[in-house]
Amino acid sequence: MSTATEAVRLIPKPTDSHECQLLEVSMGPQHPSTHGVFRMDVALDGERVVKLKPVFGYLHRNHEKIAETESYLGSMPYTDRLDYMCSLTSNWAYALAVEKLAGIQVPERAEYLRVITAELTRLQNHASLIGFLLQDMGASGTPLMYAFREREKILDLFEALTGARMMCNYMRFGGCRVDMPAGWLQQAQKVVDAFPRFLDEYEQLFTENEILMARTQGVGVLSGELAVNAGITGPMLRASGVNYDIRKVDKYGIYERFAFRVPLGDHGDVYDRYMLRMLEMRESVKILQQALRDIPPGPIMDPKTKIRGFRPKAGEAYGRTESPKGELGFYLISDGSSNPYRYRVRPPSLVNLTVLEGMCLGQNVADVMAILGSVDIVMGEVDR
Amino acid sequence: MLGEGILKGLAETARNFLGSYVGKDRLTTVQYPEERLPQIEAARNFPFLVYDGPDWQQGMRCVSCLICEKECPPKCISIEKSKDKKPDATGKPQFYPAVFNIDVSVCMSCQICVEVCPFEAIKMDVEFELSTDDRFGGLLWNKERLARSNEYYRQIHPTEAAAVDAHLAEDRAKLEAKSKAAAEAKSSATAMVSAQPASGVAAEK
């Protein structure tokens, strides 16, 4: 295996039928389009990719081991740092698993707050992902900045509610940490009302753009069958035409109360993944409109659950949620003490990379960037 | 027509470009540091220690119970409990932290210390311009660096501070009522005790 320093080297030609030599390129770990410190060992035959091995671990900090030494509550701020674009959905997944483990009920208002924050997270994640995807394909700046402009409004909402823009640490076992401050609901309503206009503009900018279509249609095709077998989840799975959304399947929280549809793709290529996220944002806006309308008054914490000295009975539980990247699950084993015996994160970003090589083989090297961008990974979650 | 989509997109960028001259929602850039965004009240950054009254050493609320040290997830608080006691704001003798250090290079601003502190002694600051050229000493804050007055707390988190003040005042009133009741009970008891022998004496007579 080559090291990062020898980024490019020639490989002796494998067979005589090849007229050129293969070129091995180390893409990353500091490549701007790898979304963090991620490396791909790529072998090229001219422009075509003939081998692609992802190399992980540059951001590994053994989050799972740290969690075994922390109290249950102490792991909550660490979950913010898994997928640092979407701390609130990570919070929710962890809280959900602990609630399953200890049999805790969540008050209604807290459930609504969770849905609202999770869907806002989905909006900002998908919007910026599309920005990044286009940035990777060479549309420097403009799309990403438009997305960040909208994301900023959502992050302001998060800051006003949770105190932090990205590392929210907001949810607790049995509820949420604080209630919304005065005027927050109106502010959120304003942001949500304005969002479809941004989506229209965003689509105007790209959806029919010939360059985008040429670069993405038919590129990185993933069949639905392989996607299921390889455990692909989230928008990537649905872009391949498999109807599986954990919000609909598990109906965790209070998702069964909201009317929304699950968009599905036809071709499973990069363009479908782009389009699917656009459509998903529109569905999220629908959910948000209903949630902001219906949120009831009431307590936001289960009164029986203590913050300190939390010791669930011995046992285990697996809780999973539909995070913007896919199925984010937490598998916890308790031995009755104040910290988990085993704490496992099921990272959607890592599992979604299983098919990266398969999607890239035979494509041009420039397409690798588009394909990787459409997977939507965050290294904090891949490497944990 | 080939190129129509690109033209549509260019029209969009043109709209944003021109719109940025007229509408604030298309030009969101703020010229930091000359210009600043309004402070969001719930914002949090690093913890500070609250004190009441004018003297930070005298009025520090922290009683060195070590709960936050234990609960802090990355273990960046380090406290040494005092050997002696000093009177707190209500005059009750309490321990105080002889050493209270927070390594803010490790702190992840999670505010779990604030949540678990039973004495409303540690709160989150909003200050964020903290760069320093000393990586170790400059980011290891001692209790003097951490001490902030309650007035400051009221200024940065008015709603939260008002709730805390009310809750503390209530506790204090309860405590006072209790001690008053205890004092009254004591004095009436002594009165009774002093009355009894008198009556006894009277009976003897």
Next chain:
Amino acid sequence: MLEAIKSEIEANVSGCRLEVVPNSSPSGQHSLLIDCERALAVARFLRDAAHLRFDYCSNVTGIDWPGKEIVEKEKIKKLVDGVEQEVEEVRKTQSAGHLEAVYHLYSMEKKHGPVILRMRTKNRSDQTHLPSLTPIWRSAEFQEREIFDLYGIVFDGHPDLRRILMWDGFEDHPMRRDYVEPDDYEYEPTPHDEVLEKSKQHTHGVRAR
């Protein structure tokens, strides 16, 4: 539901031993302990049986269960000073412990689940082989590699079993419970407990003020 699945597997996969591992927590997610020899057949049955169709393996977890100390008391006869006497002897034995791999299965087609499968190694030192289920579910590929890396379970039949998160030259398995961290605490301004003990060696007991 798990009992029904268990008897169905037993009827369809000949000679397999299964055991239900109960879970006392409110989640009620009980699991099935399967034996390693028939694991692939069981997995294939669960994936392909038309009414089960567990086509999606969501999560693969490694767990370390270190051995426990078992204390036994025994009376034995012994010659003490030439006289035969009955002496009570305490014998301490170490049970071997095991490593475990847990698979959470769902069905995307039928939208049900989870069914939880467990496999156990014989011990933690030299018999740490388990069959890989990657040929059945590709989603296990990276996750099994991760378990190999962090726990040291060797998955036979895995197409590409290499370290994934740690670097290639790394020797230990950091997620094992008896893993000893390297002593590299050179500077720690706010040390606690064991970190304090370790950092003392480097700072000569001086604590930053």
